[in-house]
Amino acid sequence: MDRFIFDDESKFFFVKIYTKTGDDGTTSLFGGKRVGKDDLRIDTYGTVDELNSFIGVLHSSIAQQETKLFLLNVQSRLFTVGSNLASDPDKEMITPDLTEIDILVIESEIDRMDNFLAPLTQFIMPSGSASISNAHVCRTVCRRAERLTIALSRTSVVELLIIQYINRLSDYFFVLARYLAYEQGVAEIPWQPKLL
DSSP states (O other), X not given: OEEEEEOTTSOEEEEESOOSTTTTSEEEOBTSOEEETTSHHHHHHHHHHHHHHHHXXXXXXXXXXXXXXXXXXXXXXXXXXHHHHTBOTTXXXXXXXXXXXXXXXXXXXXXXXXXXXXXXXXXXOSOSSHHHHHHHHHHHHHXXXXXXXXXXXXXXXXXXXXXXXXXXXXXXXXXXHHHHHHHHXXXXXXXXXXXX
């Protein structure tokens, strides 16, 4: 399979999608170092990529333009997170910055939505509509990304802001799921130990 790449003079040429360099089970970090495809760092930024894809599914399942724009911004920020996690920790690589403002933006959106919601007094089922369920899938994948990022930080340098951002993002998806239920007029289903 080929793809088009444009050079500085707006001329295009073909570049193969497949390189065959990973056929031995290794891949390159940003910086050139080769590691196994099952390396914890690869699993971590791969899970961030998986989260980004699920956010795309969520984005496609909702109509509210303000929320869709917010999700696009989150997807952009996750590319920043991924580029940091995909970089060789033994080299000083120039990667896009994640800042405290990015976390404050999420907190502000959580607070905005939470103003519309009744206090939560019990566990709720992760269901109600396609978009609500998609938000819960994003929440759970985000939690997995957080666990992997923390595990990676035990053996390698990971910026604290990345861990904080992913943590706050999982909170966002939980509140978003509840907010979508509120917007759609869908009653939250309380968890019961046994239904039948």
